Amino acid sequence: xxxxxxxxxxxxxxxxxxxxxxxxxxxxxxxxxxxxxxxxxxxxxxxxxxxxxxxxxxxxxxxxxxxxxxxxxxxxxxxxxxxxxxxxxxxxxxxxxxxxxxxxxxxxxxxxxxxxxxxxxxxxxxxxxxxxxxxxxxxxxxxxxxxxxxxxxxxxxxxxxxxxxxxxxxxxxxxxxxxxxxxxxxxxxxxxxxxxxxxxxxxxxxxxxxxxxxxxxxxxxxxxxxxxxxxxxxxxxxxxxxxxxxxxxxxxxxxxxxxxxxxxxxxxxxxxxxxxxxxxxxxxxxxxxxxxxxxxxxxxxxxxxxxxxxxxxxxxxxxxxxxxxxxxxxxxxxxxxxxxxxxxxxxxxxxxxxxxxxxxxxxxxxxxxxxxxxxxxxxxxxxxxxxxxxxxxxxxxxxxxxxxxxxxxxxxxxxxxxxxxxxxxxxxxxxxxxxxxxxxxxxxxxxxxxxxxxxxxxxxxxxxxxxxxxxxxx
Numbered sequence: 001x002x003x004x005x006x007x008x009x010x011x012x013x014x015x016x017x018x019x020x021x022x023x024x025x026x027x028x029x030x031x032x033x034x035x036x037x038x039x040x041x042x043x044x045x046x047x048x049x050x051x052x053x054x055x056x057x058x059x060x061x062x063x064x065x066x067x068x069x070x071x072x073x074x075x076x077x078x079x080x081x082x083x084x085x086x087x088x089x090x091x092x093x094x095x096x097x098x099x100x101x102x103x104x105x106x107x108x109x110x111x112x113x114x115x116x117x118x119x120x121x122x123x124x125x126x127x128x129x130x131x132x133x134x135x136x137x138x139x140x141x142x143x144x145x146x147x148x149x150x151x152x153x154x155x156x157x158x159x160x161x162x163x164x165x166x167x168x169x170x171x172x173x174x175x176x177x178x179x180x181x182x183x184x185x186x187x188x189x190x191x192x193x194x195x196x197x198x199x200x201x202x203x204x205x206x207x208x209x210x211x212x213x214x215x216x217x218x219x220x221x222x223x224x225x226x227x228x229x230x231x232x233x234x235x236x237x238x239x240x241x242x243x244x245x246x247x248x249x250x251x252x253x254x255x256x257x258x259x260x261x262x263x264x265x266x267x268x269x270x271x272x273x274x275x276x277x278x279x280x281x282x283x284x285x286x287x288x289x290x291x292x293x294x295x296x297x298x299x300x301x302x303x304x305x306x307x308x309x310x311x312x313x314x315x316x317x318x319x320x321x322x323x324x325x326x327x328x329x330x331x332x333x334x335x336x337x338x339x340x341x342x343x344x345x346x347x348x349x350x351x352x353x354x355x356x357x358x359x360x361x362x363x364x365x366x367x368x369x370x371x372x373x374x375x376x377x378x379x380x381x382x383x384x385x386x387x388x389x390x391x392x393x394x395x396x397x398x399x400x401x402x403x404x405x406x407x408x409x410x411x412x413x414x415x416x417x418x419x420x421x422x423x424x425x426x427x428x429x430x431x432x433x434x435x436x437x438x439x440x441x442x443x444x445x446x447x448x449x450x451x452x453x454x455x456x457x458x459x460x461x462x463x464x465x466x467x468x469x470x471x472x473x474x
Contacts (some may be wrong), residue, residue, distance in 0.1 A: 135269065227251040240284065242281040257428050269456075316403055432467060438454060
């Protein structure tokens with residue numbers, strides 16, 4: 001009987017030892033595939049796990065109850081640590097899958113009528129006319145019109161811009177018009193009275209393949225530009241919408257310099273695809289590629305990468321890392337009712353979004369908003385680089401799930417992280433904002449009426465170009 005008990009105990013210790021070795025190997029395999037540890041660090045990790053495992057196994061398989069008991073305690077501790085490690089690793093692998101894989105944008109087209117009309121559903125427009133923009137200039141619109149024609153027969157009427165389509169609807173020249181969600185947002189901003197008098201009776205999401213954007217570089221050695229584009233929507237990040245945040249991040253991995261260049265949303269810029277001028281925020285309704293080309297043209301530089309986020313992204317990210325601490329240059333209350341004092345403020349996700357969006361509280365409006373957006377971004381970078389991020393790591397990765405799109409590949413991001421771990425550099429972050437004069441002018445998206453725009457100061461643009469070039473070449 002004693003022999004059986006002794007044999008069972010030895011078998012248990014052996015199985016426990018084998019289980020420890022299997023878990024250890026799994027940990028190392030996952031670390032290898034994540035590929036963020038420099039080779040020397042990985043070798044040290046292998047050695048450390050091998051030594052601790054050997055120590056635990058020797059205690060488990062040696063003679064003596066005390067040694068066996070210590071071996072069990074050490075093994076359980078090692079297993080708990082490694083299982084937590086595996087959880088972190090699996091979440092990291094899942095997170096890294098999001099990099100470089102997005103290849104499309106989503107446009108949501110709506111059939112719009114006056115809310116006091118007799119048309120309640122799409123079939124009511126059978127044989128009527130529906131006005132829309134030129135199909136040759138909008139591939140997504142062309143697909144949406146084809147879908148509508150699968151449902152009903154109607155007469156096409158072409159309008160030049162959102163304003164002309166709106167006038168057709170009001171004057172009854174066309175009982176219905178087709179507008180994309182982002183175009184509806186422009187209508188709400190520029191003609192709120194009409195916006196409140198319309199309703200949507202049919203909608204469809206159209207996915208459009210993105211053209212290749214940016215030129216990849218060796219991010220561990222070569223300088224590069226990343227456009228942070230924040231769109232003014234909640235929900236799906238693939239949707240096109242107005243780009244209310246436009247920050248060009250210039251990174252020099254050799255000199256460890258980061259330059260944040262904030263561009264006001266209403267900056268009057270050339271849209272190269274259409275060879276016409278518009279507000280920069282309107283570039284976003286045609287997709288991230290239009291925002292990229294407009295800023296490249298403005299600042300005479302190449303944008304290698306982009307990261308596109310929305311309102312939901314910012315709220316979830318800030319909350320996931322346990323909030324951020326910012327230093328406000330002003331004492332103000334936002335239109336959302338949040339109060340910010342001049343000096344240090346600790347913000348949750350909704351407060352951070354409100355801080356980043358507010359402009360009505362300032363005489364200088366969008367100029368201050370751009371500066372505040374840079375303050376938020378710098379706070380996020382500093383929090384992400386701090387040791388406190390470890391305790392919120394899983395929450396952060398979960399918050400980032402489907403909350404951004406980017407053309408940065410997972411190999412590029414892991415190579416960059418690997419170099420940071422190897423060198424542990426101290427980064428210098430500088431912020432600048434473009435400036436301009438308040439004006440009214442015609443825009444590509446709303447041609448028939450002058451809208452508020454900010455006309456660029458040439459010296460402000462030239463100064464930004466010089467600083468960007470200096471950062472890239474340092």
